[in-house]
Amino acid sequence: MGSTPSLPAWEIRNLANTTGFTSEQIEILHRRFLHLTDGKTTMGKDCFDNIPDLDCNPIKSRIVNAFFDGRNLGLQTSGTVDEITFENFLTTLSFFQHMDDNHTKEDLEYYKNEKLQFLFRMYDTNGDGKITLEELREIVDELLSKTSNAEKTSSSIADAAMLEAANICVGQMEPDQLYDGITFDDFLKIMQDLKIETKMHVRFLNMDTTAICK
């Protein structure tokens, strides 16, 4: 790819400390970042359109928004930012690291929580802390978006899912009670059996730089 501006060593060390990636991984990801942004230092939403494989993904917009979501980046303001720096890019990707057993139990609990928070925020688009029925319907719609004539079944699927969630989380309900939406604690309860945190990782181990240029 020719000469790409590489990061100074102190910056790499800084990033390694904050995000937990190793220096080789940071360098590789930096090259990828520059490839996506065409050399600029910040990335906008349109840069993600350069990735052809991502277009086939039904939840592409959610993934892209997750990169720009203020809550994921640890910013005080909730809401989306327009441009992200390389550090923000790394921060979002760091949610997909694999936590091996070298960490303490509290650390592991913390990382698990963080990952599930990330996932929760992807579902909860308006940021009110609850996954409502409409949001669930949107999700199911997106998952089924590549098929035709799926609108009706998608809402009934979403209803069924919400019913199940209410069942698990609240159990017996009074006739007047309304189950507003899935809060984060309810989400944890539902996800308990799935052990999603073990599956939510991407292996950054063997990344071949030649395969990156796409």
Place this chain on the structure above:
Amino acid sequence: MLPMAAVAQVRMCSRISLVCLLLGSWALLSLCSGAPASGSESEANKSESSRSVSRNKSVKAFPVVTVDFAHVRSPFVVALWILLASVLKLGFHFLPKVSSIVPESCVLVCVGLIVGGLLKAVGETPPILKADVFFFYLLPPIILDAGYFLPTRPFSENLGTILSFAVLGTLWNAAFVGLLLFAVCQIQGSGLQHITLLPNLLFGSIISAVDPVAVLAVFEEIHINELLHILVFGESLLNDAVTVVLYHLLEEYASDPEIGAKEIILGILSFFVVALGGIFVGIFYGLIAAFTSRFTSRIRVIEPLFVFLYSYMAYLCSEIFHLSGIMALISCGVIMRPYVEANISHKSHTTIKYFLKMWSSVSETLIFIFLGVSTLAGQHQWDWIFISCTVMFCLIGRVLGVLGLTLILNRFRIVKLTPKDQFIISYGGLRGAIAFSLGYLLRDSFPRTLFLTAIITVIFFTVFVQGMTIRPLVELLAVKKKQDSKRSINEEIHTQFLDHLLTGIEDVCGHYGHHHWKDKLNRFNKKYIKKCLISGERSKEPQLIAFYHKMEMKNAIEMVVSGGLPKLPSSVSIQHVQRKDTLTERLLPTLTKEREEEVRKILRENLQKTRQRLRSYNRHTLIADPYEDQWNQILLKRQRLRSLDPRGSTYLTVPTGGRGSPPEQKPAESDATYFEPRDPTSDLPSITIDLASPFSSESVEIQNKGAVPGEDKGIVFSAKNPPNDENGSPNQRMQRFVSDPGPDNKPNDHFQS
């Protein structure tokens, strides 16, 4: 007092009679196998003499009663064996004390031993488990059952681990046992110097393979968690290729002491040919079976036959070329299943499931019994040193192999294998009938009887000692058991979401990982393969919808079969989940015409038997047949129910599995009042939707937006605004369930139209 004693007596009597029946049948069996030889002779004599007699006399009495056992003999004996095996299995479950301590396989082997002893005592030679019968008739059903119902997700997630255990683990075991036994044989004074290296290695390779039949038989009863089960079971299935290659290779070269590099390379090549060839044969037949099932919509009855026959052909074809038949069967079942299940009817699916379970169960029983019988049938040569060393080396080799492999594998695995897991994996390495049959096939140039004795000893040791002790050990070590969780729709949604998310992240990073390729494969599958192999519009159905429909069907059937009341009535219904203003949206699931028909048929069949069940699905049937005449009876029954169980189950349509059609609800009153219809004088509309009737367009809009032209998607409609309460026409209020006898005239009633 008296009834108790009587019951106990009856039980004792039944047990005794069972035992007597069994013993009597075994005696009959022995006589049958022995008698016909002499019987046919005497028959021949008789016919000859009668003919000669008839030549002298022109009049011969017509034999009114004849006994001609000879020509029924083979099928008779076979049927009798299978019958007795099944009766035995039955009897086993009547003795709860025995069945909780001793696994079924042990009891069956013991019975086989007893029968063999009886037969020998009578003077007949007991039948030996012939290798042909075993490999062609007894083994395939078990493997097909395993392959067809293989849980693909955990299997593919752990494929690396399973393969390394199967290939590397088996190789290590074979080498370890073979080499150490050779060392033992070389010791002066053992009397075994005549056994050279290669026969020892051959013996090692026969004895080192973990046996799927034994593993299934034992692990089925202990219900350990899915991961361990799939690891040990997957290993036992996939090591067949290694065993086949090693066996043929070593048998070929055992006479020829020169093993050079050429032979080793040929061996490795042969391994790949055998394994991959078996898989390809299986895939080929699986695809053909899927394609055939696409056209079976007119003759549903023979659908299961295609599944069985194509799989069996795959097995036999691979046996022609000495490829791995087991891998062919497994891959055929795995490939065929998603497409065939989308094409065949519900009844065929049930038929396949039960036939496979039945055949595999019978096969398993017969295998173990024959193992017992064959033990007493053949000749034995007992050598303390050889046999005890074999047993020891097998155990030690297995443990070392598992430990070593896990050390390496844990560096690559996300969910590490704990020492408890490793213990169960090594302890679960049971040997079984495959080893015996392979040993039986050995040529006589090998010390066959010694090997057979040693193999039988190892098998007995693993089946009895390890089989019996594994259950208390699992309890002792508190190994995680299988969780009986039904797959929920939430799980399905989140798993799919996560798959897409991870694929997206991999794409962003530019990293072609695991998820990327899996996603590509799925897309390829959806775009091309499904179109060819699945009939009708189900080929375009995404997995989520297919899953949802399957769940709905299951729930509907469950509700109808369970007598109308769900097991755990939950008080959560759709009203709790939706806001009032959004409730006007329709919440009917869309079913295609065929699906609707199927659901309707199932429900109609069951509803005709039992009266008091009206479920939400009745909406579909009600449109066709009004239940007016049964309405009063239903009302009466409901009143009775109300007195029994005031809580009732208003939310009958909400089983814990999640539902799509919500019931109606009265917010403030107790459920008991639901059981009275408010106005019995008004027409109790079973049919409440009349497509032809002109609804006011403001209130109801019939949507068929999504319908493919020319395809009737059933009745789907939604209400735009809530119909007026005051003059809400009864047509718009559906009386759907007995439990919800209908909407009230209350203004804040929630209902759908």
